[in-house]
Amino acid sequence: MSTETPLLLFEQVSKWYGSVLALNQVTLELTGGITGLVGANGAGKSTLLRMANGQLKPTLGQVSVRGTDAWDWKARRLVGYCPDIDAFYEDMSGRRFVWVMARLCGYTRAESKRRTEAVLERVGMSERADRKLRGYSKGMRQRIKLAQALVHDPELLILDEPLSGIDPIGRQELLELFQALAAQGKCLLISSHELESLEKLTNHVVIMARGRIVAVGTLQQIREMLDDRPVSVRIDVDRPREVARLLLALSEVIAVDVAPKLADGGEGIVVKARNPKRFFELFGRLVVEHQLEVRRLEPLDESAHAILGYLLGGSGKT
Amino acid sequence: MAAQTDTLLRYRPWRGTPRGPLYASTALARASLKLLFRQRLMWGLFALALLVFFGFFFCQYLLVLISNLLDTESVRFASLPVTVRSIKRFFAPLELDGTAHTFGNFIWYQGYVLVIVLALAGSVLVGNDFAHGSLPFYLSKPIGRWHYLLGKCLAIGVVINLLTTAPAMILWVEAGVLSDWQSYYLDHFTLLLGIIGYGATLTVVLSLLTVATAVLVRRTVPMAMIWMGLFVLLPMLSRWLVETFKDERWRLFDLWNNLYLCGLFCLNADPATIRPQPQPAYWEAWLATAAVVAACVLYLRKRIQAVEIVQ
Amino acid sequence: MTNGTHHSSPPSAFRAWCVLVVQSFQRHLRVRQMGWVSAVLLGLVVVWVAFATQNGAWELAGHRARRITTPIKDNQPSSAAPLARLTNAQEAERLRPDSRYNALAGGNTDRFQPHEVPNPLNPTEDALASLVLSIPHAAMRSEVPVGTAPEVVTKVEPNRFLTSWRFMSYSRWVIFLVFMGFVLPLFTLSYASGAFGTERESRSLVWLMTRPIPRSGIYLAKFLGTLPWCVAFGLGGFVAVCLAGGPAGREALARFWPAAAMGTVAFASLFHLVGAIFRRPVVVGLVYVFFYETVVAILPGSLKLLSLTFYARSLMYNEAVGAGHPGEMLPAMTEAVSSATAWWVLAAAPVVITLFGMWLFSRSEYRDDI
Numbered sequence: 001m002s003t004e005t006p007l008l009l010f011e012q013v014s015k016w017y018g019s020v021l022a023l024n025q026v027t028l029e030l031t032g033g034i035t036g037l038v039g040a041n042g043a044g045k046s047t048l049l050r051m052a053n054g055q056l057k058p059t060l061g062q063v064s065v066r067g068t069d070a071w072d073w074k075a076r077r078l079v080g081y082c083p084d085i086d087a088f089y090e091d092m093s094g095r096r097f098v099w100v101m102a103r104l105c106g107y108t109r110a111e112s113k114r115r116t117e118a119v120l121e122r123v124g125m126s127e128r129a130d131r132k133l134r135g136y137s138k139g140m141r142q143r144i145k146l147a148q149a150l151v152h153d154p155e156l157l158i159l160d161e162p163l164s165g166i167d168p169i170g171r172q173e174l175l176e177l178f179q180a181l182a183a184q185g186k187c188l189l190i191s192s193h194e195l196e197s198l199e200k201l202t203n204h205v206v207i208m209a210r211g212r213i214v215a216v217g218t219l220q221q222i223r224e225m226l227d228d229r230p231v232s233v234r235i236d237v238d239r240p241r242e243v244a245r246l247l248l249a250l251s252e253v254i255a256v257d258v259a260p261k262l263a264d265g266g267e268g269i270v271v272k273a274r275n276p277k278r279f280f281e282l283f284g285r286l287v288v289e290h291q292l293e294v295r296r297l298e299p300l301d302e303s304a305h306a307i308l309g310y311l312l313g314g315s316g317k318t
Numbered sequence: 319m320a321a322q323t324d325t326l327l328r329y330r331p332w333r334g335t336p337r338g339p340l341y342a343s344t345a346l347a348r349a350s351l352k353l354l355f356r357q358r359l360m361w362g363l364f365a366l367a368l369l370v371f372f373g374f375f376f377c378q379y380l381l382v383l384i385s386n387l388l389d390t391e392s393v394r395f396a397s398l399p400v401t402v403r404s405i406k407r408f409f410a411p412l413e414l415d416g417t418a419h420t421f422g423n424f425i426w427y428q429g430y431v432l433v434i435v436l437a438l439a440g441s442v443l444v445g446n447d448f449a450h451g452s453l454p455f456y457l458s459k460p461i462g463r464w465h466y467l468l469g470k471c472l473a474i475g476v477v478i479n480l481l482t483t484a485p486a487m488i489l490w491v492e493a494g495v496l497s498d499w500q501s502y503y504l505d506h507f508t509l510l511l512g513i514i515g516y517g518a519t520l521t522v523v524l525s526l527l528t529v530a531t532a533v534l535v536r537r538t539v540p541m542a543m544i545w546m547g548l549f550v551l552l553p554m555l556s557r558w559l560v561e562t563f564k565d566e567r568w569r570l571f572d573l574w575n576n577l578y579l580c581g582l583f584c585l586n587a588d589p590a591t592i593r594p595q596p597q598p599a600y601w602e603a604w605l606a607t608a609a610v611v612a613a614c615v616l617y618l619r620k621r622i623q624a625v626e627i628v629q
Numbered sequence: 630m631t632n633g634t635h636h637s638s639p640p641s642a643f644r645a646w647c648v649l650v651v652q653s654f655q656r657h658l659r660v661r662q663m664g665w666v667s668a669v670l671l672g673l674v675v676v677w678v679a680f681a682t683q684n685g686a687w688e689l690a691g692h693r694a695r696r697i698t699t700p701i702k703d704n705q706p707s708s709a710a711p712l713a714r715l716t717n718a719q720e721a722e723r724l725r726p727d728s729r730y731n732a733l734a735g736g737n738t739d740r741f742q743p744h745e746v747p748n749p750l751n752p753t754e755d756a757l758a759s760l761v762l763s764i765p766h767a768a769m770r771s772e773v774p775v776g777t778a779p780e781v782v783t784k785v786e787p788n789r790f791l792t793s794w795r796f797m798s799y800s801r802w803v804i805f806l807v808f809m810g811f812v813l814p815l816f817t818l819s820y821a822s823g824a825f826g827t828e829r830e831s832r833s834l835v836w837l838m839t840r841p842i843p844r845s846g847i848y849l850a851k852f853l854g855t856l857p858w859c860v861a862f863g864l865g866g867f868v869a870v871c872l873a874g875g876p877a878g879r880e881a882l883a884r885f886w887p888a889a890a891m892g893t894v895a896f897a898s899l900f901h902l903v904g905a906i907f908r909r910p911v912v913v914g915l916v917y918v919f920f921y922e923t924v925v926a927i928l929p930g931s932l933k934l935l936s937l938t939f940y941a942r943s944l945m946y947n948e949a950v951g952a953g954h955p956g957e958m959l960p961a962m963t964e965a966v967s968s969a970t971a972w973w974v975l976a977a978a979p980v981v982i983t984l985f986g987m988w989l990f991s992r993s994e995y996r997d998d999i
Contacts, residue, residue, distance in 0.1 A: 050996075053839060055835070055838055055839070055994065055995070055996075056994050056996070057994060073642070073841055073842055073843045073844065073846075074841065076839060076840065076841040077640070077841040079839075081839045083835050083839075085832055085835060087831055087832035087833050087835075088833060088836075089656075089659070089831075089833055089836075090831070091659050100648075100652060101836065101840070103644075103645070103648040103652075104645050104648055104649055104652065104836075104837070104840040104842065105640050105645055105840060105841055106640030106641045106642055106643075106644045106645035106648075106841065106842075107638075107640050107644075108638055108644070111638060148836070152640065152841070357909070359907075359908075359909055359912055359913065362916075363912075363916070366916065366920065430919065430920070434912060434915050434916060434919070437911070437912065437915070438909065438912045441909075449830060449831070535662055535666070537660070537662070537663075537827070537830060538826065538830065538909060538911050538912070539660075539663055539819050539822070539823045539826060539827065539911050540660075540662050540663050540666045540819075542818075542819070542911040542912070542915060543663070543666045543667065543670065543815060543819050544666060546811070546815050546915070547666075547669075547670050547673070550810075550811055550815075550919075551670060551673065551674065551811055554806070554807060554811070555673070555677055558677070558681060558686070558802075561686075562681065562684055562686060
């Protein structure tokens with residue numbers, strides 16, 4: 001296994017769908033371990049993942065897997081992909097489907113058989129894989145999708161929403177499986193729109209918003225980065241001047257603009273604060289103490305908005 | 319307390335009463351039409367249909383234009399002299415004289431495009447609902463299955479009429495303008511009603527047939543195969559059977575011909591003037607058409623009663 | 630998969646490609662509905678052709694006379710209708726001197742045109758008229774005893790003229806119209822465009838696209854996997870239709886099968902490409918087959934050089950003319966290209982189209998979700 005070239009490398013990648021910009025100047029480098037990819041719906045996660053396994057071509061920039069262009073078929077030997085779509089050859093049984101997928105990777109019959117059994121065992125489907133796929137539950141379908149991604153033993157696993165539709169017990173099983181795979185030295189790129197489920201699995205996350213990567217690193221690093229970088233928050237309240245005075249008393253607040261020019265022409269105050277997490281805690285306390293009627297609370301910075309949404313819990317919308 | 323919550327949330331519950339499920343059908347039809355017109359292919363087919371329409375439109379004009387010339391005079395086409403008589407003879411089969419056959423022929427020729435449009439419409443509107451599982455989405459609304467089918471039929475009906483009845487009516491207007499319009503519109507008003515009658519027959523029969531075949535096969539490819547069987551193979555077959563057995567009733571196999579006969583009945587054309595001769599009697603064509611409708615309705619009824627329609 | 634103890638043979642892209650060929654062949658087998666519809670349609674055509682052959686539909690004798698005879702006296706409308714539908718055999722029988730004189734003797738000349746009524750008072754003119762009017766009969770029955778019923782005629786080995794006529798009539802109606810106009814395009818379209826069409830409709834193409842096989846290889850494998858189906862129903866349909874067609878059909882099979890085979894492959898490659906490009910390939914294909922091909926076939930000029938069936942038909946036409954059959958019985962074939970050209974075009978078309986498709990497919994993105 002060569003270590004000089006990164007396993008997955010995005011270099012200044014942009015992607016347009018007609019006039020829609022789906023990915024904007026994305027640069028990303030993966031070398032190993034589990035990476036979580038989080039972002040709201042439509043943030044560009046699936047586009048990024050599809051580029052990583054050569055389903056889509058970047059409009060600008062380059063995607064490579066161990067130095068091979070991801071669009072090249074040879075790169076697909078190194079990549080296992082579990083798509084988010086839920087369509088199979090419905091008339092096949094799960095076992096047959098995985099076997100055919102193994103055959104299509106170029107293995108002999110016997111080898112495909114062996115790999116199929118091993119991988120079905122691994123995803124916990126070996127007893128249930130003889131029914132036709134069309135009768136499978138959502139969770140079983142997810143496991144079969146996972147099985148076909150693992151069947152050729154790839155170095156890089158790209159999993160698009162692998163946990164959606166799986167019950168808590170199954171989820172735990174799969175998380176353990178992911179960890180075992182990572183322990184074996186595989187690199188996993190797992191997308192999800194909830195950070196919570198990934199938090200148990202990995203510390204390394206990539207946060208996407210509106211086609212951009214807004215933060216990469218461990219959760220701790222991202223939090224620190226946020227602390228260093230002040231955010232602007234718009235607050236609409238009844239008594240702006242009084243609230244401004246209260247806010248300025250907080251140590252986290254750098255500045256307050258009581259008559260800002262807002263895009264929608266509304267009235268409110270814009271607060272510039274550092275350490276947003278701490279700021280929001282204190283502000284919450286203020287609201288309760290002084291019984292403030294807050295009509296609106298919104299970070300003005302788009303990427304901060306997204307990161308905060310994830311770090312503070314919730315779906316990415318404050 | 320309730321008032322306070324009201325102002326807080328700025329939410330007013332809707333206080334109207336929902337209209338009946340029939341309105342849901344029209345909404346369904348509207349949605350289906352939008353779905354259909356989003357297909358670029360659909361516009362291509364419409365362009366093709368327009369080609370047929372403009373062919374009729376301008377040939378009708380051309381014939382009036384040259385009717386003032388003598389038969390032996392010649393007109394230059396791409397620097398080739400063509401006598402007026404041969405032009406007239408060339409267009410004679412279309413009968414572009416504003417009579418019943420003008421409109422009958424127009425709809426007959428438009429049928430070629432219509433068949434393809436309907437195959438597309440069937441697979442987009444009904445087949446997709448089955449294939450992509452969007453049917454439960456419709457059926458979870460407070461409407462019955464018949465309302466669902468009605469909505470789809472309405473949408474297909476609109477497409478049928480856009481391709482046949484509407485342009486035929488424009489041809490009727492044109493025919494009047496090209497001759498003495500007052501007397502034409504008065505004398506031939508029944509023709510307009512006939513066109514509408516023809517269109518109505520087409521709408522009922524073909525929309526039901528489209529929905530029924532789409533429910534039966536669901537996928538585009540077998541659907542197109544069945545349509546081609548119905549509209550290409552059966553006409554060939556029936557034409558030959560008529561020749562062989564010297565019995566014009568074999569023509570009843572040809573659904574498009576039956577619809578043509580029904581349409582000419584609406585247009586009040588003389589049965590002896592219909593080409594190709596011999597043709598079955600009007601009532602036989604009506605009976606065959608009604609049988610097709612009945613078969614479609616019975617089939618749909620069976621499928622609807624079985625819960626199977628969902629899966 | 631992960632234990633290193635088991636030493637396994639390395640994956641081979643060629644093996645994967647071969648599996649894909651087999652797999653895409655089997656996909657069509659899974660769509661039973663299509664198989665059933667195809668079998669029913671083909672069965673219908675074959676039964677029809679067999680039935681028509683039994684009834685002597687391709688025989689000159691059984692055909693309707695070209696000239697529509699109208700009775701002189703319009704006062705008997707009941708006799709008008711059947712008279713208009715005489716077959717060639719009946720028409721020839723009617724014009725024989727025997728029957729004309731018998732009719733004159735019986736005073737029943739309703740069924741004759743003025744110039745057909747015998748005129749014994751002017752022997753020269755009458756002899757000439759009799760001679761001319763008996764030609765059809767002579768042509769039709771030269772080797773058959775006079776008075777044999779038309780049903781029997783079809784069973785007796787007819788003369789060269791009649792065989793030729795039968796063969797060309799069969800070629801025109803069954804091969805050119807039914808086979809080239811319906812069977813071949815419909816089945817090649819259904820199966821070839823379905824190769825990608827069904828995968829895209831069921832959104833399962835992603836499973837193939839994520840396999841380590843070159844994209845152009847996927848295109849080619851899909852085509853090769855589909856080709857047996859196209860050949861089975863296209864060329865198989867041709868063979869079935871020919872075998873159902875009696876002696877004329879057997880001759881057509883012997884003479885036309887190369888053209889039919891080339892046409893099948895060419896069409897299949899074209900529709901496979903259509904399936905890879907368009908989201909709704911069947912509709913595009915139908916427009917191509919039933920508008921472009923038919924309109925172009927009747928248009929004069931050089932546009933028909935862009936129609937695939939034109940070359941297949943040229944090949945058949947040249948073959949028929951080469952065997953001494955009257956080529957003018959095949960409609961709109963006066964501008965047929967030479968056999969050599971047709972061969973070259975039909976052989977090159979699938980290769981060029983498939984290479985183009987492979988190139989295009991290896992450059993295109995396929996997204997199932999929209």
